[in-house]
Amino acid sequence: MEEIRRRPRRNRKSKVIRQMVEETQLSADNLIYPLFMVDGNKIRQEVSSMPGQYRLSPDQVLREIEDCLALGLYSFCLFPSFPEHVKDKYASISARSDNFYVQTIADIKRRFPEVVIMTDVAMDPYSSDGHDGIVENGEIINDATLDVLVKMALVQAEAGADIIGPSDMMDGRVGRIRQALDAGGHTNVSIMSYTAKYASSFYGPFRDALDSAPKSGDKKTYQMNPANRREALIEAELDVQEGADMLMVKPALAYLDVIRLLRDRFDLPIAAYNVSGEYAMVKAAAARGWLDNDAVMQEVLLSIKRAGANIILSYFAKEIAVLNKN
Numbered sequence: 001m002e003e004i005r006r007r008p009r010r011n012r013k014s015k016v017i018r019q020m021v022e023e024t025q026l027s028a029d030n031l032i033y034p035l036f037m038v039d040g041n042k043i044r045q046e047v048s049s050m051p052g053q054y055r056l057s058p059d060q061v062l063r064e065i066e067d068c069l070a071l072g073l074y075s076f077c078l079f080p081s082f083p084e085h086v087k088d089k090y091a092s093i094s095a096r097s098d099n100f101y102v103q104t105i106a107d108i109k110r111r112f113p114e115v116v117i118m119t120d121v122a123m124d125p126y127s128s129d130g131h132d133g134i135v136e137n138g139e140i141i142n143d144a145t146l147d148v149l150v151k152m153a154l155v156q157a158e159a160g161a162d163i164i165g166p167s168d169m170m171d172g173r174v175g176r177i178r179q180a181l182d183a184g185g186h187t188n189v190s191i192m193s194y195t196a197k198y199a200s201s202f203y204g205p206f207r208d209a210l211d212s213a214p215k216s217g218d219k220k221t222y223q224m225n226p227a228n229r230r231e232a233l234i235e236a237e238l239d240v241q242e243g244a245d246m247l248m249v250k251p252a253l254a255y256l257d258v259i260r261l262l263r264d265r266f267d268l269p270i271a272a273y274n275v276s277g278e279y280a281m282v283k284a285a286a287a288r289g290w291l292d293n294d295a296v297m298q299e300v301l302l303s304i305k306r307a308g309a310n311i312i313l314s315y316f317a318k319e320i321a322v323l324n325k326n
């Protein structure tokens with residue numbers, strides 16, 4: 001019998017050895033927890049397509065953050081849900097420093113200065129058209145939208161946002177926002193660009209949570225075609241030139257190759273957004289007893305990290321923090 005000199009199983013023979021040779025770890029340090037917000041008081045409405053995730057009124061957001069801090073989870077990305085009657089064509093309310101979203105950011109930073117707050121910059125939660133840009137005759141107008149995005153980013157920065165997250169996919173937005181932040185004295189405010197954001201069908205539950213689905217048409221003239229990989233390099237190149245601090249790929253699971261591509265080609269931190277539909281799939285299968293929630297959640301997030309993401313935005317963030325704490 002021929003001898004077997006190389007036996008990879010030796011490195012798997014016990015738990016301690018397996019941990020010793022483990023290449024990738026999940027830690028709350030690299031996770032950002034997205035939270036949905038709604039105006040009002042004592043509101044905690046579960047999002048039906050996202051079991052375990054809630055629309056929270058400002059008081060509840062503060063409570064939730066306090067909870068997470070105790071678990072070692074310090075970073076949050078906030079998304080507002082505005083009622084239909086305050087929305088308009090130009091997302092005007094997004095530029096007002098007295099809107100509940102901006103006010104809550106300021107409250108959070110006053111109460112918990114150590115937390116990292118990432119904000120979302122895009123018109124859709126504020127727009128009566130439900131699009132990320134201004135709509136004229138069915139077309140999304142790029143350059144006029146940039147003025148709206150800049151104002152939105154500025155009020156968020158003034159409220160104390162640590163990271164601005166432009167998720168709109170308009171051309172030139174990172175540069176314009178960087179310039180405006182610097183001119184406004186916010187040179188320390190970071191930009192995490194949604195660099196390769198695809199026109200994905202995995203955002204459905206998120207649009208339920210925020211009532212932000214487009215009223216007509218789709219987002220294919222600004223979000224990327226899922227078939228394209230090289231185009232992500234063009235977007236990334238521009239974001240780097242325009243001054244982004246971190247690059248994001250979104251969604252994550254169906255785009256692991258794009259995460260790896262950007263990780264190999266660029267030196268900035270790479271983030272991935274494990275989006276609402278990816279969360280919903282795991283929860284739906286787990287509810288039927290078809291999958292083990294905790295095991296699958298960890299395997300999914302590990303795969304995203306292994307693909308090259310340094311940072312993951314995930315609705316599972318708190319569950320991971322709980323698991324790691326125990």
Ligand code: PBG
Nearest residue numbers: 122124167202203206275276277
């Ligand atoms: C808004 C925005 C979306 C998401 C994050 N920011 C939805 C969209 O572009 O339609 C999706 C996040 C998720 O599905 O979890 N521009």
